[in-house]
Amino acid sequence: MGKAHERRHGEREEPVRRSGAAARPRAEQAVPELDAMIHERMRLGIVSALAVNDRLSFNELKRLLNTTDGNLSVHARKLEEAGYLGCDKYFDGRVPKTEYWLTGMGRRALQRYLDRMEEIIRAAREG
Numbered sequence: 001m002g003k004a005h006e007r008r009h010g011e012r013e014e015p016v017r018r019s020g021a022a023a024r025p026r027a028e029q030a031v032p033e034l035d036a037m038i039h040e041r042m043r044l045g046i047v048s049a050l051a052v053n054d055r056l057s058f059n060e061l062k063r064l065l066n067t068t069d070g071n072l073s074v075h076a077r078k079l080e081e082a083g084y085l086g087c088d089k090y091f092d093g094r095v096p097k098t099e100y101w102l103t104g105m106g107r108r109a110l111q112r113y114l115d116r117m118e119e120i121i122r123a124a125r126e127g
Contacts, residue, residue, distance in 0.1 A: 037082050038113045042075045047110050050102040058098040084109055
């Protein structure tokens with residue numbers, strides 16, 4: 001190594017300076033904002049399952065997502081409060097039933113989320 005490349009312990013190497021768009025560090029390049037309501041793994045699973053099924057019962061979702069009653073209940077309620085899910089509760093004889101469906105707002109939110117994820121994937125592949 002020549003003298004120009006040697007560094008003393010504790011010294012920081014100076015970054016290479018470039019001009020134009022290539023000069024911006026990757027962290028400063030625009031990253032599409034993701035919908036935090038959908039981005040959480042369980043909520044994304046719920047919304048995705050309902051995007052391909054007209055309606056699913058609580059138990060069907062629980063089996064599909066391999067989760068607990070409490071976990072599903074908390075995340076479904078958050079999606080319902082955000083207007084992304086609709087929910088019907090009724091009795092089938094004496095057995096309580098809960099069914100969920102994706103609202104129009106939920107479908108649009110999922111589509112925006114998927115579009116943004118595709119932008120991120122495309123940028124990562126080009127990067």
